[in-house]
Amino acid sequence: MSDSLERIIKAIKPLDEVAMEAARKRQDSLTKPQGSLGRLEELSIKTAGIKADPLPKLKHKAIIIMVADHGVVAESVSLYPQEVTRQMVLNFLEGGAGINVLASHVGARVVIVDMGVIGGFPPLPGLVCKMIDFGTKNMANGPAMSREQALDALEAGIKVVEAEMGKGLDIVGTGDMGIGNTTAASTICAAITGEPIKKVTGRGTGIGDKQLAHKIEVIKRALAVNHPSARDPVDVLAKVGGFEIGGLAGVILAAAAYRIPVVIDGFISGAAALIASGLSPRVKDYLIAAHVSAEPGHALLLNFLGLRPLLNLEMRLGEGTGAALGIFLAEAATRILTEMATFAEAGVSEAQPIPEDTIKKWGHQKSPIF
Amino acid sequence: MSDSLERIIKAIKPLDEVAMEAARKRQDSLTKPQGSLGRLEELSIKTAGIKADPLPKLKHKAIIIMVADHGVVAESVSLYPQEVTRQMVLNFLEGGAGINVLASHVGARVVIVDMGVIGGFPPLPGLVCKMIDFGTKNMANGPAMSREQALDALEAGIKVVEAEMGKGLDIVGTGDMGIGNTTAASTICAAITGEPIKKVTGRGTGIGDKQLAHKIEVIKRALAVNHPSARDPVDVLAKVGGFEIGGLAGVILAAAAYRIPVVIDGFISGAAALIASGLSPRVKDYLIAAHVSAEPGHALLLNFLGLRPLLNLEMRLGEGTGAALGIFLAEAATRILTEMATFAEAGVSEAQPIPEDTIKKWGHQKSPIF
Numbered sequence: 001m002s003d004s005l006e007r008i009i010k011a012i013k014p015l016d017e018v019a020m021e022a023a024r025k026r027q028d029s030l031t032k033p034q035g036s037l038g039r040l041e042e043l044s045i046k047t048a049g050i051k052a053d054p055l056p057k058l059k060h061k062a063i064i065i066m067v068a069d070h071g072v073v074a075e076s077v078s079l080y081p082q083e084v085t086r087q088m089v090l091n092f093l094e095g096g097a098g099i100n101v102l103a104s105h106v107g108a109r110v111v112i113v114d115m116g117v118i119g120g121f122p123p124l125p126g127l128v129c130k131m132i133d134f135g136t137k138n139m140a141n142g143p144a145m146s147r148e149q150a151l152d153a154l155e156a157g158i159k160v161v162e163a164e165m166g167k168g169l170d171i172v173g174t175g176d177m178g179i180g181n182t183t184a185a186s187t188i189c190a191a192i193t194g195e196p197i198k199k200v201t202g203r204g205t206g207i208g209d210k211q212l213a214h215k216i217e218v219i220k221r222a223l224a225v226n227h228p229s230a231r232d233p234v235d236v237l238a239k240v241g242g243f244e245i246g247g248l249a250g251v252i253l254a255a256a257a258y259r260i261p262v263v264i265d266g267f268i269s270g271a272a273a274l275i276a277s278g279l280s281p282r283v284k285d286y287l288i289a290a291h292v293s294a295e296p297g298h299a300l301l302l303n304f305l306g307l308r309p310l311l312n313l314e315m316r317l318g319e320g321t322g323a324a325l326g327i328f329l330a331e332a333a334t335r336i337l338t339e340m341a342t343f344a345e346a347g348v349s350e351a352q353p354i355p356e357d358t359i360k361k362w363g364h365q366k367s368p369i370f
Numbered sequence: 371m372s373d374s375l376e377r378i379i380k381a382i383k384p385l386d387e388v389a390m391e392a393a394r395k396r397q398d399s400l401t402k403p404q405g406s407l408g409r410l411e412e413l414s415i416k417t418a419g420i421k422a423d424p425l426p427k428l429k430h431k432a433i434i435i436m437v438a439d440h441g442v443v444a445e446s447v448s449l450y451p452q453e454v455t456r457q458m459v460l461n462f463l464e465g466g467a468g469i470n471v472l473a474s475h476v477g478a479r480v481v482i483v484d485m486g487v488i489g490g491f492p493p494l495p496g497l498v499c500k501m502i503d504f505g506t507k508n509m510a511n512g513p514a515m516s517r518e519q520a521l522d523a524l525e526a527g528i529k530v531v532e533a534e535m536g537k538g539l540d541i542v543g544t545g546d547m548g549i550g551n552t553t554a555a556s557t558i559c560a561a562i563t564g565e566p567i568k569k570v571t572g573r574g575t576g577i578g579d580k581q582l583a584h585k586i587e588v589i590k591r592a593l594a595v596n597h598p599s600a601r602d603p604v605d606v607l608a609k610v611g612g613f614e615i616g617g618l619a620g621v622i623l624a625a626a627a628y629r630i631p632v633v634i635d636g637f638i639s640g641a642a643a644l645i646a647s648g649l650s651p652r653v654k655d656y657l658i659a660a661h662v663s664a665e666p667g668h669a670l671l672l673n674f675l676g677l678r679p680l681l682n683l684e685m686r687l688g689e690g691t692g693a694a695l696g697i698f699l700a701e702a703a704t705r706i707l708t709e710m711a712t713f714a715e716a717g718v719s720e721a722q723p724i725p726e727d728t729i730k731k732w733g734h735q736k737s738p739i740f
Binding site for chain 1: 400401402403404405406407408409410446449450451453454457458460461464466467468470471472474475574575576578580581583584587664680681682683684685686687691695698699701702705706709710711715716717718719720721722723724728729732733
């Protein structure tokens, strides 16, 4: 393990209970019935604990999209040709992709990181190069990458977060692009959670029944050939992962270490969270699960991590599109906490429980409950 | 029925199928796997049908909050004193309430309408006066209002929408405030849907078990005393409704007539939607159900209306707070539709189904599916 990965893992501390308690008290003093903003209240308290700030502000927002190619596409696991990975990077840079629209809608900047796209790119404004290799190897025949490359990918994610912190980073969303990467994510998910392959494998970009059955066979083969060890997340990442998944795991670890809330997107980001939380279980407390994807493995994976998604909009695009919506909700939650008036400030009367005498009188009435 | 109510009801037309078909085709040409943005895609297509525009824009957004008092609070159905209705109007005007924060977060203006708060208000900047009376009468003893007042309330909602259209109104959210109004909403819900009172009655601002049992008894009495006719929505509104609920029903009818999408908030707005859709069943097509509230009647009511909520964040504040989040999603959906690049524009390769020859080869493999 590299020095900086070790340093980052050591730096991940528990949530700040004092800030959380102060946030909880403030929520109960705001001009609304207690608890009436439901999960937004929870989310604001969690964010206070993450940032160790009873009145957290989420001004600077970024979605980090890690992109890489996958050797396993040689097995015909996707509906789209491999060149789409590369083409979509250009689409991100031009602002034409789904994540560009949604990130703009929530006021988040987009950071596009080449973790290993086949062919590479010339220097392009807006593209961060952390290329590990021109795509992974075909995991159906052997390890997707070396252990050293897996560690390099984690390291790259840490470096990207540290660089973004220089521009201001109050909350980060994770995003991914890589044709074939639901195959890698399903394999990671099966390896770490122990769930049956069939349960964690879905249609990705939209494959039909026969191709889905084939995809399941390919994953079975990848696990049989590689024997990834569930107890060693770096081993899982190396044998059946992807460069962008490793990069995102690094992003998650670094964000947790620096007390930055991480809004995880869909299935690929979830697989990265499995790797990261294998390296430091405390990471889970820093994660906000934006949504549950239409990929069937995602719900299982979130359950394994003890996370409850905020949204279910049947999305399955990736790119960080779900994370963008989650960032919006996290900011809404913290604005509620910090901007609403208290009962005292607004001169609004608080709840007045009914006197016992009145309740006793009701007791004489026929009631459908008692 | 007044002339303008009749005119509005007649003006409600079916959704525009041509615009919806064009929007559907465009969604399928955008740089993402088809259907991968799930319910956001549906929402963009519905919005196109509502606005009769294949590329709808939601620039001008407003949340209309109707406020009124309820005579039924004399029966001790709420945890908060009646004066809170009035105090919260002042809080809305000062910008300290939950809806102020969330409306600002989604870029919507807030329109506060006094439909009948006890004591009334002097002219205040930002407060629209459509006062019908100083609160309704206690429906546990007789009709909450006269039939004429019910029609006036509907009319007031229409007038508010027409006035707001002068400022630009591309989408409208509904909101409510009125201590005691979950009691009215539950009674309307029971009267119109025929569901058992116990199933549609909840804890409102947070009452305990005994007070809940009492609230159910009060609703039972209100229905027994008034016999509202499920076939006559104005009768239901008059006998067991509220001025703000009537106002919101008018808002919903007018928005549908003018082809403006209406994002309905929680249980109170849902009761208003029941009244409005009783007057014109086509109204349902113009409704976007933002969320399902923690009030148990809300899910039943949405099901009765054939609406599927976008969010479930366990919120139960009212004020339009859920609607604000729904407006955000509707705008996200239309921005996706109008701003994303197509495959052709971005030079991204489209899906390539696997050749039959390849699939035949897979057929020889053992597969867990076939």
